[in-house]
Amino acid sequence: MESRLAASLISRIRRLRLFSPGETVIVAVSGGADSVALLDILVHLEIEGLTLVVAHLNHSLRGAASDGDEEFVASLASRYQLPFVTRRVDVAALARDGRLSLEDAGRAARYAFFELTANERNADAIALAHHRDDQAETVLIRLLRGSGGAGLSAxxxxxxxxRRPLLKVSRKELENYLKLRGLTWRTDESNADTAILRNSIRHQLIPQLERYNPKVSERLAATAEILSGDEELLEQVAAAAFARLVECSPAAVRLPLGLLLREPRGLRLRLYRLALHELRGDLRRISFAHLEAVDHLASGERPSARLKLPGDCVVSRGYDSLSFSGQWRAPAGNWQLVVSGEGRHTLPVDSALVVERIPCPEKLDSGSRLVAFIDPEAAPFPWTVRNFRPGDRFTPLGMTGEQKVKDLFINEKIPLGERSRVPLIESAGRIIWVAGxxxxxxxxxxxxAEKVWRVEILRV
Structure with a gap:
C-alpha cells in the first residue's frame, strides 16, 4: 500500500513537470503534515541535479510551540541532509503596525521570506504545500468576500x-502517506480556532456542504482549475488590448477614451485593473466597486471629472483620455552621478550610496536588499549611478540571458511613480546593480576574490 500511494503521488508531480533537472528549489516547510509530506515527496522525485533547500519562518506567535516547530523542521532538514534556512519574525507586530489580521500579516511575512531566500540562493522555484482542500477553502473564502473569475480561480x-505540486492531492491522502512512511508532523493548535474564517470554513461550512455533495472539496477545486484556464485566456486578451491602447509616462497611465469605450465592458474593467497595477505595483484595497466607479466615470456624460481611489491614486477623465496618476511624490526627472571610488555619495532621490572595500565575507548574504557585494575586478571605476531609462537591460545574478529592467520592476511590484527613484549602478557600460x-x-x-566592494543604499 505504501509503495502504491507514494508512487501515485510522485507520478502526479512528475506529470506536472513543475521542476527541471539542475534547479534549486526552496521548500517551504512549516512542520505541518502537508509540508512534511511535500518535502519527503520532493526528496524522492529523483530528478537529476535537483537541489532542495528547506525554509522555515518562525512567526513568534505561539511561544515555545513556535520554537518547537522550528527545531522540528531543522531536525527534518538534517535527517535529509539538506540546507536549512530559518528566520524569526514578530508577526503580531507586523499585523499591528500594518493594520492587518494575523493571517494576512503571516502570509505576507512568509512570502517575503521565501522570495528573499530564493534570491539569496539563486533558486529557480519555491515549492509550497497547498493541497486540494486548501484550494476548496480558498474558493469559498473568496466567494464569501466577493470575487470575480480571477479570485475564484484561487x-x-x-x-x-x-510551485504548488499538491493541488490535486487531498489532505487525507497526505496524512495517509505520512502514516505509511512512518513520518511525524507538528500540529498547530490555532488551526482549530473557528473564530478564524478559514478554520470555520474547514471545520463547519465544508462538513455542512458535504451533506449535499460528499465530494464538494474535489468539485470546488475542479471549478477553480476550470476558471483558472478561462482566466489565463482572458488575461492574454486584456494584456494585448492594454499594450495596444495604453500610453505610459513616468507620472501617469493613459487610455484613449474613444477606443476604450468601443471595448466590451468586461474587457474595460480588466484594462482598469492593469492600469492601476502598472501605476501602483499592486491592487490592494481595489474592489469591483472601484472598477465599476472608474467605468462609470469613463462612460458618463461629464467631459471632465476626477475619482479618488485607495492608495493615493486619482483617475481623471479628459475630453479624449482616461488618466491614472498618483498623488505621492512626483517622480524624479532624469539624473545621473559619476562615482570614482570609495566613500559616501549623495544621490538626488533622498538617498545616498556608500561604497567601501572590505575583505570578502564568508557569506554574501547581508540580510538586507539595500546592501550588495560586488567583485572589484568585474566592476572597475568610474561608476555611473543614474535612474531608469526606457530600454535598459541587464543580466540578473544566476541567469545567462538579459532581462528588461522594466520587467524586473513589474515582477517586483515597483510602482510606476517610484521607478525613476531606483538607482541603477553602471560599470564599463553595464548595469551591475539595480539598487535594492x-x-x-x-x-x-x-x-x-579576497576583497569586495560593499555597496549600500541609505535612505536620507
Whole structure:
C-alpha cells in the first residue's frame, strides 16, 4: 500500500513537470503534515541535479510551540541532509503596525521570506504545500468576500517562482502517506480556532456542504482549475488590448477614451485593473466597486471629472483620455552621478550610496536588499549611478540571458511613480546593480576574490 500511494503521488508531480533537472528549489516547510509530506515527496522525485533547500519562518506567535516547530523542521532538514534556512519574525507586530489580521500579516511575512531566500540562493522555484482542500477553502473564502473569475480561480500550480505540486492531492491522502512512511508532523493548535474564517470554513461550512455533495472539496477545486484556464485566456486578451491602447509616462497611465469605450465592458474593467497595477505595483484595497466607479466615470456624460481611489491614486477623465496618476511624490526627472571610488555619495532621490572595500565575507548574504557585494575586478571605476531609462537591460545574478529592467520592476511590484527613484549602478557600460532589487551576473563575486566592494543604499 505504501509503495502504491507514494508512487501515485510522485507520478502526479512528475506529470506536472513543475521542476527541471539542475534547479534549486526552496521548500517551504512549516512542520505541518502537508509540508512534511511535500518535502519527503520532493526528496524522492529523483530528478537529476535537483537541489532542495528547506525554509522555515518562525512567526513568534505561539511561544515555545513556535520554537518547537522550528527545531522540528531543522531536525527534518538534517535527517535529509539538506540546507536549512530559518528566520524569526514578530508577526503580531507586523499585523499591528500594518493594520492587518494575523493571517494576512503571516502570509505576507512568509512570502517575503521565501522570495528573499530564493534570491539569496539563486533558486529557480519555491515549492509550497497547498493541497486540494486548501484550494476548496480558498474558493469559498473568496466567494464569501466577493470575487470575480480571477479570485475564484484561487491558487495556480505555477505563478512566477511559486510551485504548488499538491493541488490535486487531498489532505487525507497526505496524512495517509505520512502514516505509511512512518513520518511525524507538528500540529498547530490555532488551526482549530473557528473564530478564524478559514478554520470555520474547514471545520463547519465544508462538513455542512458535504451533506449535499460528499465530494464538494474535489468539485470546488475542479471549478477553480476550470476558471483558472478561462482566466489565463482572458488575461492574454486584456494584456494585448492594454499594450495596444495604453500610453505610459513616468507620472501617469493613459487610455484613449474613444477606443476604450468601443471595448466590451468586461474587457474595460480588466484594462482598469492593469492600469492601476502598472501605476501602483499592486491592487490592494481595489474592489469591483472601484472598477465599476472608474467605468462609470469613463462612460458618463461629464467631459471632465476626477475619482479618488485607495492608495493615493486619482483617475481623471479628459475630453479624449482616461488618466491614472498618483498623488505621492512626483517622480524624479532624469539624473545621473559619476562615482570614482570609495566613500559616501549623495544621490538626488533622498538617498545616498556608500561604497567601501572590505575583505570578502564568508557569506554574501547581508540580510538586507539595500546592501550588495560586488567583485572589484568585474566592476572597475568610474561608476555611473543614474535612474531608469526606457530600454535598459541587464543580466540578473544566476541567469545567462538579459532581462528588461522594466520587467524586473513589474515582477517586483515597483510602482510606476517610484521607478525613476531606483538607482541603477553602471560599470564599463553595464548595469551591475539595480539598487535594492537585484545584482547583475556581471558583478558576481568570484570564489577567488579576497576583497569586495560593499555597496549600500541609505535612505536620507
Amino acid at each position: 491558487m495556480s500550480p505555477v505563478r512566477g517562482k511559486l 532589487i537585484r545584482v547583475s551576473e556581471h558583478a558576481k563575486v568570484k570564489a577567488t
